[in-house]
Amino acid sequence: MADASPILLELNQLTKSYGSGKVALDGFDIAVRKGEFVSVIGSSGAGKSTMLRCINHLIEPTSGTIVFDGKDTTKVRGRELRRMRRRISMVFQNYNLVYRATAIENVLQGRLGYKSAIAGALGLYTEDEKRRAFEMLDHVGLADFAYTRTDQLSGGQKQRVGIARALVQDPLLILADEPIASLDPKSSRTVLELLRGAADKFGITCLVSLHQVEFAQEFSDRIVGLADGRAVFDGAPDALTSSIVSEIYGGDSEEGEQ
Template structure:
């Protein structure tokens, strides 16, 4: 399979001399769900946010389908972001906008600010939004305000918003951390199936090792700003988990 996203020698320090990421090398292929696991503060979030440049890298290269993302600015960065869908831990919906408006936010990169302001989106975008509302099971919620939804519903809207971009890769930063176990499974299921249906790779940061094992095709374990495990879920042993999270008492 062809490599879609290739990260090489990536480092990031928020404060000089205190690197959060210490040289990450990862390749992502055009299919499959990759789960990145690791304890809090180990740089998972930073890594995923660097890919679409919500955070700027300190050094290293991020090659996305032949495009170097690490140094682009302005219009080129916006055009690159359109191709990368992102799902957030706290959903990050615009609370006072309707579900439909939140979905159409995914098309803002393609619509002029004037037309966006007047809520004039191409009919195929609106049709796509209605279709996605069906997929996420919120067909009757189009006109409800986002802040009236439950956590699980909000995250579904968050995923639909990312899919509205017709992305070439889907990133998810702790998408299940604010949700109950049952909803978490449903959200992971949705991420996985949408990745398969759209033929795009999905990269998910996740705390829950069991969820990662259940849904991922590949697990990347990080600790202290480095990748310490990279392989299929069935190769992830307790020894690896001790290495990733430290200690062992919590495993029993």
């Protein structure tokens, strides 16, 4: 990923406060380039999930600005929001799959943002979309499980279905919220290799929240350390010293992350 790549995502002084008085984000800034793989690390309650969910408006920020693909998307609504979300995929810690549906049916849901409400409800997909969904399942190593219900898959396989769904959406940006938190080390590595490959092979920007510092150092172009809603580190993986890690994780919040 070249340093000269244009900026895809920029958050400026982003804040999020809840009615309880808890401040989840406190003037957070970040600029992420096209094709860059950025890991965000920090303890539970540091603001990682809140930050990711503000980007695609699953959570509305209290103040600050969000610029995505050259457009201020801070206050987008309705059709504009739907159009923006087409190009921002999300990979969830808990997979967020329809378990009674097959793997291929779950992957095709990545195309819903391009459908009318009626076509989406009826599951009307083009032959090209179906072919692309199979290609993405094959890409994540699950072609043989295309017609398997996802409740019959392992955790690592479920997350790979989630990644295939994210890729078939044709995104510019993938947001991955603790994508390996529930997985064993082997499955975790496979998932991160697939996300890293999305950046390297497809030029997709990846913004990934992680607890595992070693994986963040291995797979990232850049690491951002969050503590109490603020960035306390933003730099290359080899610049992340043990003392900085201690600073990032030193003030564990008693509350779970919002």
